[in-house]
Amino acid sequence: MRFKLDCAMKLSKPVEADIKEIIASAADLLKKGAPDGEGAVIEKCGISGDEIQMTITSGRYVRPHNAVFRLKNHLCAELGKRYKVGVREIHGKRYTIEFELENEPKKEIKIPYAEVSFSGKKCKLDIKNVDENFLQDNFADRMINLVKEKADAELYEGKGEHWELLWEGKKRDYKWAKDPTKEMEKLGWIMHRGRGQWIFGPTVTRIIKTFESIVVDELIKPLGFEEVIIPKAVTWDVWKRSGHAKSIYPEVYFLCPPQTRDKEFWEDITDEFKITGEVPAEKIKEKIKAPIGGVSYAQCPPLWPYFAGKTIADDSLPIKVFDRSGPSMRYESGGIHGIERVDEFHRIEIVWIDKEEKLMETHAKLLEAYRHIFNDILLLEWRIARVTPWFMAQEGMIGVSEKKDVGTTDFESYLPYKGRDSPWLEFQNLSNNGDKYPKGFNVKAQHGELWSGCTGIGLERWLATFTAQHGLDPAGWPKEFAKRAGKLPDGIKFL
Ligand code: SER
Ligand code: ZN
Secondary structure (H helix, E strand, O other): OEEEEEEEEEEOOOOOOOHHHHHHOOOOHHHOOOOOOOOOEEEEEEEEOOEEEEEEEEOOOOOHHHHHHHHHHHHHHHHHHHHOOOEEEEEEEEEEEEEEOOOOOOOOOOEOOEEEEEEOOEEEEEEEEEOHHHHHOOHHHHHHHHHHHHHHHHHHOOOOOOEEEEEEOOOOOOOOOOOHHHHHHHOOOEEEOOOOOEEEOHHHHHHHHHHHHHHHHHHHHHHOOEEEOOOOEEEHHHHHHHOHHHOOHHHOOEEOOEOOOOOHHHHHHHHHHHHHOOOOHHHHHOOEOOOOEEEOOOOOHHHHHHOOOOEEOHHHOOEEEEEOOOOEEOOOOOOOOOOOOOOEEOEEEEEEEEEHHHHHHHHHHHHHHHHHHHHHHOOOOEEEEEEOOHHHHHOOOOOOOOOOOOEEEEEEEOOOOOOOOOOOEEEEEEEEOOOHHHHHOOOEEOOOOEEEEEEEEEHHHHHHHHHHHHOOOHHHOOHHHHHHHOOOOOOOOOO
16 A cells, blocks of 8 residues: 655745754654554655645555644644744645555446546555545545445445345245236226325225234234334435435435525416416426435434434333334336335334344344234235345445344245246345444443344335235135224225
């Protein structure tokens, strides 16, 4: 690893002192903490007026973007006392960084702020004109990591997601093998609205609400979870801390407030609509602010500001809450899908927080409750698989966590209308998120380490699973479910 920084330090005023000598006296300071013979070196130093120009180089230790601040402090101490002169500003003119990767990348790698070039496995970053914040905030180190991450991602691409079957339930016979979305549309139970959004009429809503009541009776109440209302408009601060800010952009529905709520500012828009009957969306684009965040995506992250920066009393643990206060959205790819793949979806999100060593106790109880629901009430054909933890996938972190128990299990269901050879449908997940959220939001336990878990019950996915396996006629439904659903609403007859 080689670093070379050409930079300028601006003093608050020109000074008579022998600056070169003062800088030279900092030589030891630039080696502090580094192994013998390592550390930063000042290769060149020149002064004109109130500006000091320097070239600093280093290997792995005391990188120039750190060394320059050691120098700044040294100079301020020396010049401040005697001449009342300080360093006003540091400017990086050119920063070159050379390092070696484990493998030569096949594709071109680009990152912001630098020109990236390769010679075999050797990478060179050429960075020009950076400010003090860039140097102080370790942008350079993160840029090196980003190049490494992109090169590593190449290796994993095409390998697919890590998937490992943990458990598979009983194989069942199905008489019905129709696509429930199509059948429900024919019956007028559901209606597609634009992009991956559906109106669920009374009959199908009864089915969804029956799922909810089963979850409440068999899982939420017996396990003692309390209901909360989590915001559905998520601001960047949340996703910065949850890690989603590293990757969600192609999938998020952005939230843009108006530039102002002044009526006059919007008059041309309202006038145009009144005349043409069309909403001038392109013109609206010019009148809104940059996005402040997006619509709920993973559902649990915007709960965490509630705990952020706090210490949770031992006797409040485990914290056990759930939210079903509104939909989440995800910009899905491709053409029109059925109810099994929607942009706007409804999920019961269950979150628990406990001491590291106790987290799996609740996890095990949840799993047991799910087994009971799927095996004894909904009579589903389903299986459980361990996958790349969703947050790792979403954050572009590849590979599966080595930490015991941390990670996600997906629950998958067989869709008879797709056939035995088709992929199964992921209809919910159960995750041990380790210390990710307590760390990200700085939440502490009175004693010990806090961990957390979450499990999302995708109601559209449950509906897709249940109706694909059992059809739409209550006569063919599992008895226990039919009983809980009661007599279905007649539905609306359209003439
Ligand atoms: N928060 C989880 C997810 O987004 C759902 O429980 O996958
Ligand atoms: Zn979650």
